[in-house]
Amino acid sequence: MTIDIAFKTPDALVFATDGLATVMEVDARGQERFLSNMANVEKLVPLSGGRLLAMFNGVGSIGSGTVATSLRAFDDRAPLGESESVGDYARRLHASLEAQALSRLGALPRPFHLILGGFSQQPEHGVDPPTLWSIQWSVDPSLPTTPTPILHTEEEGGAARHRFGVHYAGVTEAVARFVEGFDPALPERLAVLLAGTDAEDGPPGLLEQLAQEARRLESLAEPLSNAAARGLARRYARRVLRAGFFSAAQEPLSEHFSLQAAVDYCVFLAQCAYARENLSPTRRGAPRVGSTLQVAYLVPSRPAHVLAGIRLGVRLQGIDGGLP
Structure with a gap:
């Protein structure tokens, strides 16, 4: 299972996701059985000439090629408009992906979770913060699939109210323990x-x-x-x-928090997830996260910048080049 991590500052977005795809088989009793791993699957995609970033986890296809292929095909036909908000683009993308899945598969493949982020058209003065949106097809079919804002709220007739910091999805247990201070299943x-x-x-x-x-x-x-x-x-x-035992205080983002710090923090949280899923002495079964970490950042007036892949994990090596 994938770890998706996004970090939002007032003037930048950082996305990080691992590229490992795990192929599982489900038997008649609902028990999962590991079949194989595929490394370096593309799960982080710049869109609209680099004005948007998208990353996803869950199913690898919605009926035609990979999810990355479907995202690019949609964006080639209808990229982010000059005066269009990221939320409006997310709603168009959501409608297109659902229509494609229903026409080709007859149902929405689940689970599927896509995180989309970027800057809308810049105002005359200053730069509006970036916005993040979530498109999710939960394993529970009763849950709505409408795109929802992340780290901001939109009130009718008013300006968006922004929050800054980290958002994560997929393999979240270790990340939540570090960021929130408790296991999310608790x-x-x-x-x-x-x-x-x-x-x-x-x-x-x-x-x-x-x-x-x-x-x-x-x-x-x-x-x-x-x-x-x-x-x-x-x-x-x-x-x-409701008494507040399981709600972390929303601390304001430090005024000294830099883009480099956001990149480093996303990589660190991905390493936390990797360690929990692969290095725990109590782990059972095949590794669930790993492969090369895909990282990109986005700042105003520049296309998204994709960083060199980062290999998760540690390999011991002696002075002579061999293992200890």
């Missing part, structure tokens, strides 16, 4: 621990057990039904999760 596991699940044969959560225990001990009170105890447990579980 809130879900805590919710199950507190409130249980909807499974009929599933054990009750800790809060439901507490409610049941209170019902047994308090003989004067009106007894709680099982349904009421479950409802009470889930209300309190939501209150626990």
Whole structure:
């Protein structure tokens, strides 16, 4: 699985993604089996003469060639207009990709996640910050696929409100642990621990057990039904999760943060993901990230600059050139 990392500053974007594609097979029981790896798959694509950057993870094709091929074919027909916003381009791209997938495959291939970023037309004075957009086809078909803004909000009739820093997708566990300070799966596991699940044969959560225990001990009170105890447990579980234990404070971007620092930070976070997925002593199965890291940056009034590939990982070598 791929790691996609984007870093946004007021006047630059940096994208980094690894180029390894893992081919898996799913059996009748839903169990995945590793088949092969393909190295150096193109997953970071400059578009519209370098005014936009796109990177993606998930499926490798939406019915005709690679995803990179589909992106370039769309952009050749309808590049970013001179007065068009990145969001409007993202909505056009989203409609085209969905139409292509449905016409060729009959359904949206999942999972698929594309991150698009760039600068819209410059205003008369100064430079507007870049914008990032996400197009995602989740494994859950009930979730909407409409392009959504990343690190900014758009209010009708008002200017965009920008945030700056890192956004990441794909193999995110190690990156989230470093950036946010906790495993991103932790809130879900805590919710199950507190409130249980909807499974009929599933054990009750800790809060439901507490409610049941209170019902047994308090003989004067009106007894709680099982349904009421479950409802009470889930209300309190939501209150626990909303209490702020799992929300990192939004620190302002340092005024001294440079483009070079953004590039270095993206590479470092990719190395975190690589180490977690490939070097952990408890890892099972084939490596899930690796290959050459693809890195590019974008600044105003210049086409995107693609950096030389960076090989993730460390190889020990003795003074004589051999392994220790």
